[in-house]
Amino acid sequence: MARHKTYDCSAGCPVEATLDLIGGKWKGLILYHLLDGTLRFGALRKCIPGVTARMLTQQLRELEASGLVHRKVYAEVPPRVDYSLTALGESLREVVLSLKAWGEVYLGRGAQRPQRSALVR
Amino acid sequence: MARHKTYDCSAGCPVEATLDLIGGKWKGLILYHLLDGTLRFGALRKCIPGVTARMLTQQLRELEASGLVHRKVYAEVPPRVDYSLTALGESLREVVLSLKAWGEVYLGRGAQRPQRSALVR
DNA sequence: CAGTATCCACCCAGATACTG
């Protein structure tokens, strides 16, 4: 998010600090999908229906600036860019899984429609 | 949040579903402070420096609509309104504490400046 | 393929004033 110009608590509140990093509109999703491993830009886009290239790029750049995501550009034609979690991003695994676990119960089902992790890899 | 009119994933993604509920600008903070017990409107406001009455009211109403927070109005003069977590809200405790724990490490300190939990109750 | 650039509608949130 990285806003809160006049937000006294942000400097001292760990809950909001975390939410600022992963609470963006698409950040949680991106992080979640990257938990399964490296993904190309296009693959990530397919994982997140509804996101525009503009938004995905923007959110990825913010995640990169936060040090959560690593961006690797290949000097190829056609272009190829791989996104993966950094060690810091990886350290969010438990947090993201915690969000996921609660969400599954909240959505009223223990059995979630299979995600990429169950389909690929 | 409750937006995402054209957001295909929201129906099926538990991570985003959770983030939609707690990821609002102040929701995480509100939930976090209510973990310690019931708080009046004014007390909550003092806990969250920077929030306006308007915003606090709005976020609390959304949390109430989500079934995470309970609002109890006393027929007194001066008025008194107590906010507390519902059972559903309480079930988020681990999630919120998980966000907090990660945030503390991220902010580079194991020892957090004492919060209300250490000062009151 | 992986973006950027530009335009623009919308709505979020701050400030301020007022009320039961």
Add this chain to the structure above:
DNA sequence: CAGTATCTGGGTGGATACTG
């Protein structure tokens, strides 16, 4: 005390067209 009402600027994100 615990809000509500109103106005308003600025930021956010969608659509579209273009590029290396």
